[in-house]
Amino acid sequence: MSSPSARPNRGPAAGPGNRRALIDAARRIYAETGLSAPFTSVARAAGVGQGSLYRHFPDRTSLEVAIFQETLAAFRADIADERIGLDALFTAVAGEPVLSTVFVQMIRDSKDAEVVEIADGYQEALSLLLTRDIARGRVRADVDVDDVIHAASMLAGELTAVPLEDRPAAASRVRRLIDAALAAR
Structure with a gap:
């Protein structure tokens, strides 16, 4: 019994x-x-x-891969709308800064085939957003996907270093700096 x-x-x-x-x-x-x-x-x-x-x-990597495969699929679905640009990326990063930091770290450091596939999908999605924003005159033409990844990583890193209640204000400050750095002249 x-x-x-x-x-x-x-x-x-x-x-x-x-x-x-x-x-x-x-x-x-x-x-x-x-x-x-x-x-x-x-x-x-x-x-x-x-x-x-x-x-x-x-192992830990297989769980991380499952999480980030879902994350990438959801992100791709979100950016299917032609009106969506890099702002969607920075909003997503600000919403989950710790997970975003982990994601960027994982795709930079891992040689696992599934992780490399996720990294390629992520870069493809960012390239689409970047192309849209360059065409709209929102972002300078010399900005590349690596620049966008660095900006997202800086945003996530800054937000993980501040208390939860201070994150919205910190996100706003960092976003202003990123927007200014990427803006078309």
Whole structure:
């Protein structure tokens, strides 16, 4: 007889829900503390066992890849509207600065094939936004994707260094500097 608090084992049927819970928990934890959070804390926050964590994500990189594949897919969907420019990127970074810092660090440092694919997709999306903003006269023609990545990284880095309640004001200040630096002359 099981104890009253024990959850019934749903077997393979629980797989998709557990995977979703793990990704959501990791996104929350990494957004608060970065990638240094203990891997086991993700399982705990998702309400699943470590076996389930390792079954879905055998290592930290595979979990990060899953998070950032979803992030990139959502970003691509958001920028499908032709009216969207680089402002969408900087708004997204300001909304999740810790996760954005982790993302940029991961795509810069990893040689994992899936991470390289995400990095290529990210650069392709940024190139589209940059091309739109250059064509509209919002951004100088000599600005390239690496410049945009550096600007996003600076924004995220600055916001992770200030208390949560000060982030909106800090984001506004940094955004003004970035806008001025990239602006068409």
